[in-house]
Amino acid sequence: MSFFKKMREKMFRSSDRLSEDLDALVEDKAPEAPPPEPLPEPAREAPLILDRPVPQAPDPRPQPAPVPPAAPLPGLPPEPEPEHERRPGLFGRMFGQTEEPRRILDDAMLESLEEVLIQADMGVETALRVTANIAEGRYGRRVSAREIKEALAAEIARILEPVARPMPLYPSRPQVVLVVGVNGSGKTTTIGKLASQFRAAGKSVVIAAGDTFRAAAVEQLQVWGRRAGVPVLTAPEGSDPASLAFDAMTKAQAEGADLLMIDTAGRLQNRADLMEELSKIVRVIRKKDPDAPHNTLLVLDATTGQNALNQVEIFRKLADVSGLVMTKLDGTAKGGVLVALADRFGLPIHAIGVGEQIDDLAPFDPEEFARALMGLDD
Numbered sequence: 217m218s219f220f221k222k223m224r225e226k227m228f229r230s231s232d233r234l235s236e237d238l239d240a241l242v243e244d245k246a247p248e249a250p251p252p253e254p255l256p257e258p259a260r261e262a263p264l265i266l267d268r269p270v271p272q273a274p275d276p277r278p279q280p281a282p283v284p285p286a287a288p289l290p291g292l293p294p295e296p297e298p299e300h301e302r303r304p305g306l307f308g309r310m311f312g313q314t315e316e317p318r319r320i321l322d323d324a325m326l327e328s329l330e331e332v333l334i335q336a337d338m339g340v341e342t343a344l345r346v347t348a349n350i351a352e353g354r355y356g357r358r359v360s361a362r363e364i365k366e367a368l369a370a371e372i373a374r375i376l377e378p379v380a381r382p383m384p385l386y387p388s389r390p391q392v393v394l395v396v397g398v399n400g401s402g403k404t405t406t407i408g409k410l411a412s413q414f415r416a417a418g419k420s421v422v423i424a425a426g427d428t429f430r431a432a433a434v435e436q437l438q439v440w441g442r443r444a445g446v447p448v449l450t451a452p453e454g455s456d457p458a459s460l461a462f463d464a465m466t467k468a469q470a471e472g473a474d475l476l477m478i479d480t481a482g483r484l485q486n487r488a489d490l491m492e493e494l495s496k497i498v499r500v501i502r503k504k505d506p507d508a509p510h511n512t513l514l515v516l517d518a519t520t521g522q523n524a525l526n527q528v529e530i531f532r533k534l535a536d537v538s539g540l541v542m543t544k545l546d547g548t549a550k551g552g553v554l555v556a557l558a559d560r561f562g563l564p565i566h567a568i569g570v571g572e573q574i575d576d577l578a579p580f581d582p583e584e585f586a587r588a589l590m591g592l593d594d
Contacts, residue, residue: 238332318358333346346555404437422473424449424476434450458500512537528561539563539565
């Protein structure tokens, strides 16, 4: 099964999925305008008696009987029904073929479309911009849900195209990849999946379990290291993460490893401590390589919705974030936040995850993602 098909099957299983909302939006006909009230007749002065018509005597001649409406001639088809009431023909009813519902793209529909996109975590500014672009050349026309989805997919792909870039590889050995993000965002699983992919591509990888304050994080990273066939360096609980990073870099250099991936803590309750911890890690590894870290990946949980925007703001101040990885798109995530992130920050999106399996992380493809987001076929 291709990753696109897996992504399409796993994404947006909740009942308020974007595709269903768009279908309902088109099928919901705009209310008809009430008929205009009749204008009041202008007041007239009372006419003179002489102006009144003189009553006429009834005509004594016999009057012809009213002619009934002519019956349709045999062999002629009946007059067609109005277009909006036309029903499918015999073969259409037999094979279940019906005309696709359409609705005029007017101000009311555009406003409803904005609300649907905002509810999909696209954000107000991005939703307004996308809706305005959709209206160009279509305003006043009757459109179907399929046409709206195709147009939205094309517009979303256009926004995402500039940021869809794989993580760059450099000739430095080891290339140091610092992985940051809040606890529970999927940092550990992302590191394991990336390590597996790099190893499958012929790269030698070393992992440093830098979140030394959570024993569960270290144990989970060891499990992923075994799955990927990659060594994981650990330190006693509560140890200095910077010291572990220094030892890991020494080992990676001695072994000639291609990549060193360093996990970090994700505590945001006290940002000052976390900032100092990250800053110290960077200072220590730069003693061995002034250009390190070569990549700083921020892992985001798609189910957090608009909160992902706040996390990007925070971690851009805490660390020099160079790229994003979005996880958990297989849950109740709506996915629109990825469009908002690209539109607002323009940071490269390297990969997206749609599951817990080791191959459920793939390079970010904007067109496939946009079509999966709209519920469109491959």
